[in-house]
Amino acid sequence: MKVHDLQTPALLADADVLEHNLATMAAALPGARLRPHVKAHKCTALARRQAEHGHRHFTCATIREMEGMAAAGLGEDLLLANEVIDTRRLARLDARVTVAVDSEATITAAASGGVREVVIDVNVGLPRCGCETPDAGRLAALARAKGLNVRGVMGYEGHVVGLDDRDARERLCEESMQLLLTAHAQVGGDLISAGGTGTYDCNVWANEIQAGSYILMDNAYAKLGLPFRQGLSLLATVISVSPSYAVADCGLKALGMDHGNPTVYGAQVWFCSDEHITFAPEQPARVGDRVRVWPGHIDPTIAYHERLHLVSGDVVVDTWPIDLRGW
Amino acid sequence: MKVHDLQTPALLADADVLEHNLATMAAALPGARLRPHVKAHKCTALARRQAEHGHRHFTCATIREMEGMAAAGLGEDLLLANEVIDTRRLARLDARVTVAVDSEATITAAASGGVREVVIDVNVGLPRCGCETPDAGRLAALARAKGLNVRGVMGYEGHVVGLDDRDARERLCEESMQLLLTAHAQVGGDLISAGGTGTYDCNVWANEIQAGSYILMDNAYAKLGLPFRQGLSLLATVISVSPSYAVADCGLKALGMDHGNPTVYGAQVWFCSDEHITFAPEQPARVGDRVRVWPGHIDPTIAYHERLHLVSGDVVVDTWPIDLRGW
Numbered sequence: 001m002k003v004h005d006l007q008t009p010a011l012l013a014d015a016d017v018l019e020h021n022l023a024t025m026a027a028a029l030p031g032a033r034l035r036p037h038v039k040a041h042k043c044t045a046l047a048r049r050q051a052e053h054g055h056r057h058f059t060c061a062t063i064r065e066m067e068g069m070a071a072a073g074l075g076e077d078l079l080l081a082n083e084v085i086d087t088r089r090l091a092r093l094d095a096r097v098t099v100a101v102d103s104e105a106t107i108t109a110a111a112s113g114g115v116r117e118v119v120i121d122v123n124v125g126l127p128r129c130g131c132e133t134p135d136a137g138r139l140a141a142l143a144r145a146k147g148l149n150v151r152g153v154m155g156y157e158g159h160v161v162g163l164d165d166r167d168a169r170e171r172l173c174e175e176s177m178q179l180l181l182t183a184h185a186q187v188g189g190d191l192i193s194a195g196g197t198g199t200y201d202c203n204v205w206a207n208e209i210q211a212g213s214y215i216l217m218d219n220a221y222a223k224l225g226l227p228f229r230q231g232l233s234l235l236a237t238v239i240s241v242s243p244s245y246a247v248a249d250c251g252l253k254a255l256g257m258d259h260g261n262p263t264v265y266g267a268q269v270w271f272c273s274d275e276h277i278t279f280a281p282e283q284p285a286r287v288g289d290r291v292r293v294w295p296g297h298i299d300p301t302i303a304y305h306e307r308l309h310l311v312s313g314d315v316v317v318d319t320w321p322i323d324l325r326g327w
Numbered sequence: 328m329k330v331h332d333l334q335t336p337a338l339l340a341d342a343d344v345l346e347h348n349l350a351t352m353a354a355a356l357p358g359a360r361l362r363p364h365v366k367a368h369k370c371t372a373l374a375r376r377q378a379e380h381g382h383r384h385f386t387c388a389t390i391r392e393m394e395g396m397a398a399a400g401l402g403e404d405l406l407l408a409n410e411v412i413d414t415r416r417l418a419r420l421d422a423r424v425t426v427a428v429d430s431e432a433t434i435t436a437a438a439s440g441g442v443r444e445v446v447i448d449v450n451v452g453l454p455r456c457g458c459e460t461p462d463a464g465r466l467a468a469l470a471r472a473k474g475l476n477v478r479g480v481m482g483y484e485g486h487v488v489g490l491d492d493r494d495a496r497e498r499l500c501e502e503s504m505q506l507l508l509t510a511h512a513q514v515g516g517d518l519i520s521a522g523g524t525g526t527y528d529c530n531v532w533a534n535e536i537q538a539g540s541y542i543l544m545d546n547a548y549a550k551l552g553l554p555f556r557q558g559l560s561l562l563a564t565v566i567s568v569s570p571s572y573a574v575a576d577c578g579l580k581a582l583g584m585d586h587g588n589p590t591v592y593g594a595q596v597w598f599c600s601d602e603h604i605t606f607a608p609e610q611p612a613r614v615g616d617r618v619r620v621w622p623g624h625i626d627p628t629i630a631y632h633e634r635l636h637l638v639s640g641d642v643v644v645d646t647w648p649i650d651l652r653g654w
Contacts, residue, residue: 007413009654039601061602082576082602083566085615086334102567105614127597127605128574129567158600239410240429240456247455249409252627257585258599270454272585273485274366274626275388275409278454287432288412299601300579304630306653326633327336327581 001316003309004290008237009250011305011322012292013216015312017231018049024227025214026053028201033208035059035079035193038324040212040299043308044072045320050215059193059210063089068324070095079193081154081210083121083129087113098151098191102131104142111146118148119191122183124155124176133179137186152191155180156210161198164223170202177205197221197228218298220259232301234262234293236277238285246285250293251275256300263294328643330562330636331617336577337562338632338649339619340543342639344558345376351554352541353380355528360535362386362406362520365651367539367626370635371399372647377542386520386537390416395651397422406520408481408537410448410456414440425478425518429458431469438473445475446518449510451482451503460506464513479518482507483537488525491550497529504532524548524555545625547586559628561589561620563604565612573612577620578602583627590621 003012025034036050039061047058047069057077060066066078067089075095083099083106084090090097091114100121101107110118120140123130131139140150157176163169177194184192195209198221203209213221216232236250251272255262261269267281277293285291295301302308303325310318330339352361363377366388374385374396384404387393393405394416402422410426410433411417417424418441427448428434437445447467450457458466467477484503490496504521511519522536525548530536540548543559563577578599582589588596594608604620612618622628629635630652637645 103614252585253630258579287430303580
């Protein structure tokens with residue numbers, strides 16, 4: 001099938017960029033040094049490509065992602081890097097399951113739901129989940145007392161990964177990881193799990209990096225000057241033109257908007273509405289033209305779509321279900 | 328089932344609010360005076376409730392919505408209020424199908440794809456689809472020459488529906504509708520289709536109103552002082568707490584973010600990330616607490632979810648698939 005034959009809006013991944021990004025990351029962080037985060041792509045076919053590049057331990061954000069990865073035979077070592085209150089679905093999985101805990105309540109939930117392995121989630125500066133560093137040892141002891149295997153610590157420096165200034169990124173990453181190492185000294189275990197695409201090469205303290213977005217990138221991460229290329233776009237069709245602007249069939253229900261408007265190269269994007277993007281092209285557009293729309297944020301964009309088309313030039317070489325959506 | 332037994336994040340519709348909004352709108356715009364826009368809810372079960380309140384002609388934004396409505400037996404009179412280049416799927420539907428056209432290209436697409444009825448889409452001030460008023464007559468003649476039944480005009484005053492100031496809303500609505508009436512005088516036909524929730528009662532020029540959001544409302548429309556109540560929320564579970572904030576399991580993949588952060592009553596929302604909302608509650612929260620999260624924009628929020636739970640007090644009285652998602 002040709003790209004032009006796709007109904008729009010259609011989610012496209014550039015095959016060359018994908019391979020470049022996979023190979024670049026696998027060279028930098030081989031094997032288990034990378035624990036790819038599947039929340040970025042929610043697609044077991046892409047996870048399988050990551051496994052083929054040597055990364056067979058994965059990070060998930062939801063129970064549904066854990067279930068889908070286990071069902072796809074990718075459950076060698078799955079970390080749910082998130083707190084869960086009702087853990088019963090996790091205990092049923094045919095996979096090695098490890099869950100983040102950061103409180104007595106989440107430890108109790110893990111143990112009572114039948115989960116056997118946990119990491120202590122540590123707050124390293126992002127106001128989200130994670131215990132304070134001085135609590136990590138106490139929580140690890142509590143988890144062990146409840147029969148859980150404590151595999152180590154995790155701590156996501158989410159306030160750092162998106163900083164444009166590399167010096168600031170390095171400095172704040174080190175500060176964050178000192179907190180995590182302090183916690184690890186109390187907790188023990190093999191895993192020191194942290195990081196994201198923005199800190200994949202400056203976080204030298206964690207022994208596994210949870211990067212996800214590197215695989216196809218987005219406008220937000222593109223600003224950081226990383227060696228990964230942007231390969232995820234939306235194909236849209238121009239459905240209406242006026243002298244000063246054009247309108248294509250790709251809108252708020254096809255795009256994560258938390259990082260702002262998407263980009264259309266050679267055009268200024270005016271605004272998006274539910275099923276439309278209005279933009280001013282530098283060259284006149286015609287009804288029926290196809291345009292590529294580059295999203296600000298990859299994760300919530302992909303989560304809107306049922307399938308991802310892998311394209312090489314003007315050929316659709318594969319079509320994969322986005323099979324880890326929902327909860 | 329009790330609300331407390333739902334896995335989170337879960338999309339909830341308040342049954343009393345739904346009934347209030349349906350009844351209020353049906354009293355104001357009975358029968359075919361309202362052509363409910365299903366893009367707001369993407370749910371044939373909700374469309375059926377609208378039909379039970381007397382509105383049996385519907386507005387859609389996508390081909391998938393048209394297909395789903397036809398398959399659900401709700402195809403008495405479906406208007407695709409959007410331009411389409413590939414109309415072949417529409418011609419196969421067991422429904423009365425009318426499509427918006429605003430150019431020679433879209434008229435040709437309608438005729439060649441087997442569509443039989445159209446409306447001329449007129450730009451009434453929103454820089455999106457729609458021809459300029461002076462072109463409407465020429466396009467109608469062209470459509471008729473191609474054998475299409477031209478049912479009338481449509482023109483969406485989307486730049487007006489969200490204005491807080493009622494006087495401005497009324498004044499700009501009138502300006503927009505004068506353009507539409509001018510076009511209608513050239514085009515002819517029975518339909519003068521326009522409007523949205525924000526202009527449902529001040530747009531007295533259109534003979535059918537395409538409102539959708541009124542059914543459950545959102546933070547954006549709540550500011551307008553309309554008689555409809557907000558009934559769509561997300562149920563989330565607190566998974567982590569700190570002295571100054573709490574974190575619940577509802578984030579960017581559960582919420583349309585183009586209108587900004589959602590609201591949590593009794594709390595200040597700090598930010599959302601992929602699967603989390605961080606907020607500062609006025610009263611201390613505990614892990615396991617349930618919170619309600621009120622989205623800024625209903626349409627792209629619902630489009631993330633597989634199902635909608637109808638709740639009355641603490642009881643889940645029904646669960647409906649969001650079956651019109653995708654394209």
